Amino acid sequence: MAKNGSFDRMMTRRKLIAAAGAAGVALSRPAWAQKMVDLPLPGGPDARQITTSFPQKGPMILQRTRPPLLETPFEVFDKGVFTPNDQFYVRWHWALIPTDIDVAKFSLTVRGHVNQTLSLSLHDIVHELPSVQLAALNQCSGNSRGFFQPRVSGGQWANGAMGNALWTGVRLKDVLDKAGVKPGAVQVRFKGLEEPVVADAPHFMKSLDIDHARDGEVMIAYAMNGEQLPLVNGFPLRLVVPGWYATYWVKMLNDIEVLDQPDTNYWTKVAYTIPDTPHANIKPGETDVKMIPISRMVPRSFVTNVASGTKLKAAAPTTLRGIAFGGDCGVASVDFSIDRGQSWHQTQLGKDEGKYGFRQWQTQLTLPAAGEYSVLTRCTNSNGVAQPDAPNWNPAGFMRNVLESADVTAV
Amino acid sequence: MFRNLLPAVALLGLVSIPVAARAAPPLELKSVKLDLPDSDRMFPDGPGSDAINNNCLACHSADMVLNQPSFSKQGWTAEVNKMINNYKAPVAPEDVGPIVDYLAALKGAK
Numbered sequence A: 001m002a003k004n005g006s007f008d009r010m011m012t013r014r015k016l017i018a019a020a021g022a023a024g025v026a027l028s029r030p031a032w033a034q035k036m037v038d039l040p041l042p043g044g045p046d047a048r049q050i051t052t053s054f055p056q057k058g059p060m061i062l063q064r065t066r067p068p069l070l071e072t073p074f075e076v077f078d079k080g081v082f083t084p085n086d087q088f089y090v091r092w093h094w095a096l097i098p099t100d101i102d103v104a105k106f107s108l109t110v111r112g113h114v115n116q117t118l119s120l121s122l123h124d125i126v127h128e129l130p131s132v133q134l135a136a137l138n139q140c141s142g143n144s145r146g147f148f149q150p151r152v153s154g155g156q157w158a159n160g161a162m163g164n165a166l167w168t169g170v171r172l173k174d175v176l177d178k179a180g181v182k183p184g185a186v187q188v189r190f191k192g193l194e195e196p197v198v199a200d201a202p203h204f205m206k207s208l209d210i211d212h213a214r215d216g217e218v219m220i221a222y223a224m225n226g227e228q229l230p231l232v233n234g235f236p237l238r239l240v241v242p243g244w245y246a247t248y249w250v251k252m253l254n255d256i257e258v259l260d261q262p263d264t265n266y267w268t269k270v271a272y273t274i275p276d277t278p279h280a281n282i283k284p285g286e287t288d289v290k291m292i293p294i295s296r297m298v299p300r301s302f303v304t305n306v307a308s309g310t311k312l313k314a315a316a317p318t319t320l321r322g323i324a325f326g327g328d329c330g331v332a333s334v335d336f337s338i339d340r341g342q343s344w345h346q347t348q349l350g351k352d353e354g355k356y357g358f359r360q361w362q363t364q365l366t367l368p369a370a371g372e373y374s375v376l377t378r379c380t381n382s383n384g385v386a387q388p389d390a391p392n393w394n395p396a397g398f399m400r401n402v403l404e405s406a407d408v409t410a411v
Numbered sequence B: 001m002f003r004n005l006l007p008a009v010a011l012l013g014l015v016s017i018p019v020a021a022r023a024a025p026p027l028e029l030k031s032v033k034l035d036l037p038d039s040d041r042m043f044p045d046g047p048g049s050d051a052i053n054n055n056c057l058a059c060h061s062a063d064m065v066l067n068q069p070s071f072s073k074q075g076w077t078a079e080v081n082k083m084i085n086n087y088k089a090p091v092a093p094e095d096v097g098p099i100v101d102y103l104a105a106l107k108g109a110k
Helices: A001-021 A074-078 A122-128 A172-179 B004-017 B050-055 B074-084 B093-107
Strands: A035-038 A047-051 A060-064 A069-071 A107-111 A120-121 A133-139 A162-171 A187-192 A205-209 A219-224 A238-241 A253-259 A273-275 A291-293 A300-303 A315-325 A331-337 A360-365 A371-381 A405-410
Touching: A035 B074, A074 A315, A107 A172, A120 A122, A120 A172, A122 A219, A133 A238, A172 A219, A172 A253, A205 B093, A300 A371, A300 A405, A315 A331, A331 A360, B050 B093, B074 B093
Parallel strands: A107 A253
Antiparallel strands: A035 A047, A047 A060, A060 A069, A107 A120, A133 A162, A162 A219, A187 A205, A187 A253, A219 A238, A273 A291, A300 A315, A315 A360, A331 A371, A371 A405
16 A cells, blocks of 8 residues: 555656646646645744655755755654664755765865875775764754744754764774874864855855864764765765764865864854853843854753644553653653643663664653643753753754653543 | 673673774765756745845745745844855845845735
C-alpha cells in the first residue's frame, strides 16, 4: 500500500510536469509544491510547502528556495536520535552556492599566522590524517524563531532547524598542528565556497578563539551518518563545533586563516550577536544592551510521538517519548509535568550516543481524568542547567529553550 | 585469574576511549554535480510591486518575505535598511520608499 501510494504521487508529479511542458504553461506555483504543512506560528503566516525538489534531500519544509532554508519535518525526530541526511535541515546565507564539486580538484587552504601554508586535498584529509567520529547536534541559532512574541524577522522556523548526526572527519587541531601555529595567534577564521550575489557584500566567515580551535573536539567533517555530506549540507567539508550553535559550523569549508588579531568581520562581530544577559533575554524595545557573539547551546527537550491536539484515553497509560539535548554538555535528566510544573516526574533516558547529541527519553503517561492537559517536558543538563519556564526574547530570535508543552485532551 | 581479568581490561579500554577518538572506516568521496531549484514566484501585484520585484529578488526568493509575520512600517523600514546597509543590497534610493510602503501594505501591523 505504502509503495503504491508513493508511486502514485511520483506519477502524478511527472504527469503534472509533462502536462505543464506540453502545454507550454508557466505554472504560477511549481509542480513540486503540492503538499503543505501548517506551522503553529503565532499570528502566521503558517502555511509552508513540503518540497522534494532539492537534490539529495527528501521531503522538507520550504522556508526559502534561494538561498535554501529547508526545515526538518518534526515527525522525523521521533524515528531515532540520528537525523537522516536527506531530511537534515538546510540553511544558507548567500545565493551563490557551487553545484559542481570535483573531489580531485577541491582543496582546503590553511594560512595566516602559521609556519607553513597548506593546501590539503580531500585525499590528504581522508587518508593522511587520523580520522575521528563524534555524535553532535547542529542547531541553528534561530531555531524556533517563529515562536517569538512579539515576532521578529528572519527565517520563520518552527522547531525543526536542528539535527543530530554522527560526524566523521579529522581534528581541526591536527590540521592546525600540521601547518604550525605561530606564537601570538588569537583566533582562527573559517570560510566556505558560498559567495554573495553582490560583490561588496560581506563573505560569510566565522571565527573561533585559538584555544577552542585546538581543543581536539572541533573537527572538519567529511561524512555525516557514514555518508558524504549532501551538497546543501556543506559537501565536501564542514566544520563541526560540538556544543556550539550552527553558525560556526561553516559549510563547504575551503579556507582556514589563523589570525594574530581578533576577527572584526561582519559575521563574527555584528551578526549572530546576543544580549549579554541571562538567557540572552531582554524586554522588547530595550536598547543600549551589551551584545556578544552567540556561542554555546542550552538544554531543550521535546515530545516527539504525541502532537498537540491529540486525544488520549483518560486513566489509561500511554507511552510518551521524545528527544532532549544538554546543549554544551550531556543530558542529566528529562522530567515531565501534567500540572503546569507543580510536580515533575522523571523519564527513562535512552542510550547515550555522545554528550553533544540528541538523547531519547521515554515514560508512561497516565492522564487521571477527562479534560485538557499541557504535558510539559524539562531537560536538565549535566552542568545542572535546566530549561527555563518563561520564554526569552531578543531582536534576532536566538537561543529559544523555554519548556515545551504538548497540549492534549483526555477523553 | 587471567580469564577473569581480560574482559574487565577490555571493557575498561573500550570505555576509556573518548568518543572523538573512535577510529572510522575510510570513505571514498565522490564528485557531485547537480542543480538547485529556483523559484519564479513574484510578489503579488500592487503599488510598489515593480520596485520590490526589481530590487529584492537577486539575492533571495520572494518566499522569504512572504513567510514573514506582520511588522509596523517602522519595522519594515529597519528591515529594508538592514538589507541595504549590512548586506549591500543595491536598492535605488528612489525605490526605498515604495518598497517599504508595499511591505507595510502587504504585511503591516494590524
